[in-house]
Amino acid sequence: MRWLINDWYKISERIETVAPEGSFKTIWGCWKAVCVASGNDCLGHRVVQGDVIVVDNETPLISLENHLNRFSQFFGYKDYKELPIYIYPGQDFQFDRKAELDKLKRFVSNVTPVYIHLDSLLSMLPTGRNSLSENTNYLGGVIGKTLNELLACSFNECVTDLVVHTKKAVVNYDLGLLQSSDIQSLV
Secondary structure (H helix, E strand, O other), rough: EEEOOOOOEEOOOEEEEEEOOOOOHHHHHHHHHHHHOOOOOOOOOOEEOOEEEEEEEOHHHHHHHHHHHHHHHOOOOOOOOOEEEEEOOOOOOOOOOOHHHHHHHHHHHHHHEEEEEOOOOOOOOOOHOOOOOOOOHHHHHHHHHHHHHHHHOOOOOOOOEEEEEHHHHHOOOOOOHHHHHHHHHHH
């Protein structure tokens, strides 16, 4: 088994970071991005060092760069730009939009990252005439297909991490209630 972050994320897997709004999912993603890009352990777990792409439709660029810079400085770098971290330009990626997917796939092919952080599902759902509903089976198929295409662009040598918001009530769930709930009631 080949791990991106030992015992957590296997190379060529699609993963989700799921938590309620305001639970530091973006901060956690930036920490993982810096650990992977710098080759430093992530909370005591060995990482495979490599290029990282951050696709963030929610966080203002100045805030995103601030998070990446603080963590990079922790490891002795002047800023994140000394590391192989690439912030996807603009904040316009949306699932089920072919032109946008093709643009992101070209970006991934040029960088060939080991980690792609996509923040967040809610902000990447198309609106308007071709909108996707959070509550349809079709959405899962579109997202899965897109993440598989991004993995293929990196020759299946990376991990895609999709940030998903849960309902606030989930904060109070215990493990048994989480395990007995269907994913649609959680997200």
